[in-house]
Amino acid sequence: MSSSLDDIDLLAGTWGRGVPHDQFDRLRKEAPVYWHPEPADTGFWALTKYDDVKRCSHDWRTFSSERGATFIPTQDEMALESLRLTILNMDPPKHERYRRLVSKGFTPRMIRMLVDDIERRAVRVIDEVCEKGEVEFVEEIAAQVPVQMICEMIGLEKDLWPRMFELSNQLIGSRDDPDYQELPGGPEAGAMEVYMLCDAVAADRRANPRDDIMTALVEAEIDGERLTDPELNLFFITLIVAGNETTRNLINHSLLALVENPDEAQRLRDDPSLWDPAVEEMLRWGSSIHNFRRTATEDTVVRDVEIKEGDKVVLYYASANRDEEAFPDPHTFDVARTPNDHVTFGGGGVHFCLGASLARAEIKATMRQVVDRLPDIELTAEPSRLHSDFVNGIKKMPVRFTPSPRSN
Numbered sequence: 458m459s460s461s462l463d464d465i466d467l468l469a470g471t472w473g474r475g476v477p478h479d480q481f482d483r484l485r486k487e488a489p490v491y492w493h494p495e496p497a498d499t500g501f502w503a504l505t506k507y508d509d510v511k512r513c514s515h516d517w518r519t520f521s522s523e524r525g526a527t528f529i530p531t532q533d534e535m536a537l538e539s540l541r542l543t544i545l546n547m548d549p550p551k552h553e554r555y556r557r558l559v560s561k562g563f564t565p566r567m568i569r570m571l572v573d574d575i576e577r578r579a580v581r582v583i584d585e586v587c588e589k590g591e592v593e594f595v596e597e598i599a600a601q602v603p604v605q606m607i608c609e610m611i612g613l614e615k616d617l618w619p620r621m622f623e624l625s626n627q628l629i630g631s632r633d634d635p636d637y638q639e640l641p642g643g644p645e646a647g648a649m650e651v652y653m654l655c656d657a658v659a660a661d662r663r664a665n666p667r668d669d670i671m672t673a674l675v676e677a678e679i680d681g682e683r684l685t686d687p688e689l690n691l692f693f694i695t696l697i698v699a700g701n702e703t704t705r706n707l708i709n710h711s712l713l714a715l716v717e718n719p720d721e722a723q724r725l726r727d728d729p730s731l732w733d734p735a736v737e738e739m740l741r742w743g744s745s746i747h748n749f750r751r752t753a754t755e756d757t758v759v760r761d762v763e764i765k766e767g768d769k770v771v772l773y774y775a776s777a778n779r780d781e782e783a784f785p786d787p788h789t790f791d792v793a794r795t796p797n798d799h800v801t802f803g804g805g806g807v808h809f810c811l812g813a814s815l816a817r818a819e820i821k822a823t824m825r826q827v828v829d830r831l832p833d834i835e836l837t838a839e840p841s842r843l844h845s846d847f848v849n850g851i852k853k854m855p856v857r858f859t860p861s862p863r864s865n
């Protein structure tokens with residue numbers, strides 16, 4: 458192995474400084490299938506090329522989500538048993554049954570009902586801040602629409618929404634980040650509280666069905682089978698983690714991209730027809746999930762490199778999204794980039810993100826309000842980053858802008 462790769466370090470400590478694009482550039486060139494040691498664990502294969510990320514995502518038979526689950530740290534059998542109750546950590550046929558059931562809550566009609574609401578919500582979010590001139594972007598702007606939509610999907614009453622924001626921070630950030638580890642009770646207590654909130658809503662919808670996602674989920678039935686209560690609860694935990702932080706952070710990174718590339722923001726103001734490609738570019742650029750893991754189910758080969766049965770294989774989406782063989786000039790943020798078949802929602806196949814259309818609508822509505830109504834927005838301090846090798850997170854990002862009147 459080339460000695461120039463000795464200082465490659467994709468372990469948790471690296472990510473608090475931002476995505477290590479310099480390391481990924483070298484890995485794609487010099488060792489696209491790279492054996493990454495872990496001091497207290499088995500080590501893993503780091504896949505950094507676009508084609509490899511896609512291929513492994515599609516080939517669930519060889520690269521299992523279930524066998525060792527989808528997070529990098531090796532889990533004991535007891536932990537695996539509970540992880541395998543969530544959709545991300547299932548392979549077909551188990552995955553197929555579960556996905557078909559939960560998809561009943563994500564029909565195009567259900568999503569349309571939500572999407573109609575998103576733009577109005579984004580207008581209100583900016584109404585709340587536009588007169589202030591100085592705000593904390595993450596909590597007051599980026600987090601708002603995604604957390605509101607999750608609460609809406611679960612069917613929670615409005616007074617519980619701020620608590621849901623706290624709980625979702627606790628659930629996602631707790632693995633590596635000291636700020637969140639200090640929260641009382643840790644992730645387990647947070648999860649229990651979410652279960653209780655969801656149980657209450659589920660019981661209500663069984664008794665009083667409505668035209669909403671929770672009702673669709675409690676009533677979903679395939680071949681006489683329904684989701685059990687624990688399955689339903691775990692699905693909501695997955696939604697909170699998968700749908701909330703990801704979209705919030707994508708919006709954070711979109712702001713950073715536009716502040717660093719003011720000409721691109723101006724292009725959007727001059728030509729609003731660019732918004733659809735712009736959202737895809739924001740997704741490619743922001744890649745809010747760093748990676749998911751697979752486990753090889755048999756000896757196999759990727760790019761002439763032998764991978765042994767049982768090896769951990771990690772798919773690095775942010776690297777695939779900057780692969781020069783898939784995206785010309787990949788480190789340039791170009792709101793008109795087409796085609797733009799990024800892997801931010803996964804590399805395709807059975808686990809492709811269930812919330813992709815919802816996330817796209819949330820990002821577009823929020824960023825459009827920011828670009829059009831806060832045109833001179835700028836950072837007043839360096840953003841503080843989440844210490845996580847999983848979520849590309851920004852915890853705080855103070856901004857200022859010229860105050861402007863509310864929309865009504």
Ligand code: HEM
Nearest residue numbers: 544545699700703704707749801802803808810811812816
């Ligand atoms: C920018 C925002 C988002 C990003 C970057 C993102 C990313 C991803 C990725 C990479 C996967 C694939 C996992 C794998 O292959 O192992 C995934 C799956 C999933 N996402 Fe998203 N997601 C986003 C928004 C959402 C939203 C808004 C929801 C729901 C409201 C959601 C729900 C899910 C679910 C349930 C899965 C699991 C699907 C399965 O295993 O079959 N995501 N997401």
